[in-house]
Amino acid sequence: MTEMQRVALMEKSQAPLLARRFFDRGDPGAIVATLAHVPELLETTAPFLGSIYGPSALPPRLKEIVVLRTSGLQKCRYCIETHSVVALDSGLNRQEVLYLRDERDIGDLFDDERERALLAWVELVALGPGEPSENVAAKLKAHFSDAEIVEITMVSAATLMLNRFCTPLGLPTSAATLNRLSEEGLH
């Protein structure tokens, strides 16, 4: 257990009955291995998160913009590190990842109006408080359907929940992710 961890990750040999299936294919990841302490929470939370972060109508690039920007603004180390890799694999480049992580200015990045509208919306959702400005909402509505807006907002909101779960509990980033980040010069 690392110094920053507040709770131990569940080991496979101690995985409760409801949680065992999550360990069948090896390391289930820090979020699952933490939730496994309360198996009834894992039982409901895992499918919920799977529907948020798994394949859906929202293209992977847009989804990772939402996840990484939300996590960057919330300074969630675990989520930033983990989703930097997912973002790269979803077609974002290193400079875009650095901006989403809140580590550089936007500059000439994200010149697509649709993505600019998305970023403005995510900033309001992630940072709150209160209702978003009409201007930002109108720009989002000009580029996205109601269904897309619902999903974008839900992805950001669920990421906020995870940000506030992973950071206080000090979840450790996997060695594989850290190695990849080093290779990409993002660690």
Place this chain on the structure above:
Amino acid sequence: MSAVAEAIEAGRMPGRVWLYSNYHCNLACSYCLTESAPGVATRRLGGDRMVALAREASELGFNEIGVTGGEPFLEPDMPETIARLAEIVPVVVLTNGTLFTGRRLERMAPLASEDVRIQISLDSSDAVANDTMRGPENFQKVVDAIPRLIGMGIKVRIASTLEYVAETDLSALCSLHRALGVPDEDHIVRPIVRRGRAVDSDMGISAGAADLPPELTITADGAFWSAFGPTVHGGRLDTDLLVTRTTSPLRIPATTMLHLLEHQPASATADSEFI
């Protein structure tokens, strides 16, 4: 009728619920599943909570309560708690049998008229062999207590937890329990399960969920698959047989237990690979 009640009635789910009243004990047996001893964390359920759980269990269709620990009779109000439980459903209480003297013994008297069985551990007819496993003077205290309880009209069973069953030893043990007034049908012989302190003592047989009776077991730490589930090793609670952390309302672990009994969980791949 609830799904749990239907499953119990149909014999698809055992009707007994175990309650771990506490984890501390005046003994420190070499094969103890829970590493119980004097001074360990007590992790009490408490009498009122036990009675509330028994009421819920009865409403759900369960038909018996088992009380275990730790040593249940270290709980000051245990005789009265058992009497309250027995007003709801039949009760069996597992005890080391070493505390039935004086005022505590007198307070057991009302249990004679209740549907209560006191199950006392006795592992050998040989005092030295028994006490090697269970602690000094255990044998004498137990063989003194059993006739006292029976004399009060209390129903007593003897449970022998054995590493090896040698025929001559078992024969002597059976002669002893008969001499103490406990008939053959109330003598239980069971193997040591390799969990808790038995692991360190290199004793017992390994047993997983499929090998253990799936009897819903409630502790201060959550609900477990079996009374053999909430074991402690190296001071840490084992969670491999944990069902839910939620124990109230009891229908949550009960329905989860039924789900586990009747459905093999689907692959988690779809749920977890994107988290």
